[in-house]
Amino acid sequence: MSEVAATGISVLLVDDHPIVRQGYRRVLESQGDLHVVAEADNAADAYGAFKAHDPDVVLLDISMPGASGLEAIRNIRARSPRARILVFTMHNEAVLVKSAFSAGASGFVTKSSEPSAVVAAIRAVARGERAMSDDIAHILAEDSLSAGSVLDQLGEREIEILRQFAGGATTEQIATHLNLSVKTVQNYHYLIKTKTGARTDAQLVRLAATCGLARI
Amino acid sequence: MSEVAATGISVLLVDDHPIVRQGYRRVLESQGDLHVVAEADNAADAYGAFKAHDPDVVLLDISMPGASGLEAIRNIRARSPRARILVFTMHNEAVLVKSAFSAGASGFVTKSSEPSAVVAAIRAVARGERAMSDDIAHILAEDSLSAGSVLDQLGEREIEILRQFAGGATTEQIATHLNLSVKTVQNYHYLIKTKTGARTDAQLVRLAATCGLARI
């Protein structure tokens, strides 16, 4: 499919919400030069779809249930290093953004971006450039200046588990989502509490909320 | 705008993500009988847009930053009791669904629903019916062992304990504050969870926060 690059940009759409995918598809295809060649609704299917269609750009929502979207990024990049992945999510925490880039993403735009900015980002990463929306640039910039928050002491896994926990997920649900044993999730839970100094689950939720990790 | 009802259903779109709104707009308008007459990107603007356009249906994403989407529902319904509000979100916790309905929503569909189900739900609420997606019905059904409208069924003591708990207090601290035995506080804690349908402490904190019981 990459030989159609001269006539347009092929896009693989990965998002777990059907109507959202359908909406994106219409928005992108109305651009003329963008063509959605495949869709996937979970991280596991993303690589299969990538291999089958070899798209110029993967538009990926990393806030998916099941395996982490970061996982999907690493998965694709590990086997196809020239893949261009544009992360597209409503989360805008600096930690997540940095994780995504270090996992191999080429760009990061939030869902609060204007459609034109998203489309521009797709074209940018298709050209091999790095792209991010204005709000993300802002957040990264401020983050690079500010001293570390509590979240900086937490690893990627810990952050992900804290996010899901604060979102209301059960220990079992988190274990299932991340393919971990319940015991491991419990250990992370405890570790997060000791690292952050939270003595109560409620304090943990409040902490996550004030750090922007969980929306309430 | 309600005089166009004979020729179709007018919809007000409330979601904080521009591209998501644009996608929904295209999906809905491709149906022929659905017309997006206005958009809003936050709860505060929702009522203004409602008053200005008097849509048949409000399609509302309640997972917005800033004011609670529940607030927006109450706002609109308080001043226009015949408004039809269809909540459209990716959250699927029973407590949230019940809160939305008791706030005055006419329907509740998740973003993991098929677009056709969403469209059907819009038509249903436009006819004055109640609508919800299959997964929501499932969750509510299982939850309906202990029915009720969430916070209203809690006693004074329960509310006070929930407030302190959500504020980050330890069980012992609550017991000391209220001059109760730890055992009693534990029993209340359990009782509150069963009454509200929260399965997790985190869900309890979120519930308290959305009900204005705790500030985060």
Add this chain to the structure above:
DNA sequence: ATCCGGCTTGGGAAATTTGCCCGAGCTGCA
């Protein structure tokens, strides 16, 4: 008057979770 129902307060016992310690594999870095 009496009874019903709900709130408040706690005991008890089994099931789970927490708190903390541990080891092992892996990766990046010096």
Add this chain to the structure above:
DNA sequence: TGCAGCTCGGGCAAATTTCCCAAGCCGGAT
């Protein structure tokens, strides 16, 4: 090569949660 840190989980005592139950109190219904 070796250290450091993340990830993943086992183990086990202590604590908490989950239910079930009882009793006193109070307001309202009979």
